[in-house]
Amino acid sequence: MPDSQRADARRNHARILAVAEEEVAAHGFGASLEQIARAAGVGSATVRRHFPTRRSLLEAVSRKRIEALHARAIDLAGEGDSRDALLQWLGDLVAYCVAARGLAAALSYDGTEPDPAQQNSCSATLEEAAGPLLHRAVRDGAVTPDVTIADLITMVVGIALATEHHPDPAAQADRLFRLAVAGVSPQTDRPGEIGPKLGG
Incomplete structure (x- = not known):
């Protein structure tokens, strides 16, 4: 050419x-x-x-935010309480998905095979970046071993898509995220914390 x-x-x-x-x-x-x-x-x-596909366009539009979330996961990987670090990153993901329309759709499962031209999809990039956060939290007993990063990203995507047309999507998404983490039980295992063990 x-x-x-x-x-x-x-x-x-x-x-x-x-x-x-x-x-x-x-x-x-x-x-x-x-x-x-x-x-x-x-x-x-x-x-x-x-x-070539709508997903490839959404992934390209979301790339800068995905890179920022990737960097954030790396920054949090060695910081303080492992549960807090994981929850901080997931909270950032919720905020990004609400603020950046299209990001949740780019992360959602649509039943199609990944575009070969997009070798590192948004989801794969985030799963790779946040994997150490989850592994550390599992090691410390803060998250049950059967929880995966893919599970947590799917949860966040569902919350973001469900609240997209809410009058105050950011506040509602944050509320639902906290509810999902805490569960419906009135108890918390640590005073002032967001809720019990993830997956527990």
């Missing part, structure tokens, strides 16, 4: 991604690929050439 065509392709990719970020912020998973193409000044075929 000539340099001029490669430069055009890079410009198109950047323009499509910038427009997609705005459309996904406004419309979430339902963002129109045709509208993205029109606003970016390219054809629908060009959008699909750069982003």
Whole structure:
């Protein structure tokens, strides 16, 4: 491919991604690929050439936030109480999913095989990053051994999708997250804590 065509392709990719970020912020998973193409000044075929599936587009739009969550997990991996570190990271994930429409959809299971072009999917990246947080909490007896990071991400995604149209999605998502962690029992095993052992 000539340099001029490669430069055009890079410009198109950047323009499509910038427009997609705005459309996904406004419309979430339902963002129109045709509208993205029109606003970016390219054809629908060009959008699909750069982003073959809706999921690949959502993952690209979410990439910076995924990288931030990845870095946050690394920062928390050696900090203080292992349960608190895991809950802090999950709380950040809840906040990101609520603030960044489309992120929860990018993390959700849709029954399709991962796009081969997206070798490191959003979910896989987060599972790899947060794995040490969970392993440390399990080792310390703060989380039951059968809980997986995939379970916890799925829980957060469900909360984010369920509260997306709530009048105050951030507050409602935070409330449901705390309820999910604490369970419905009135007891807590440590005063002032969010609730009993995760998975317990």
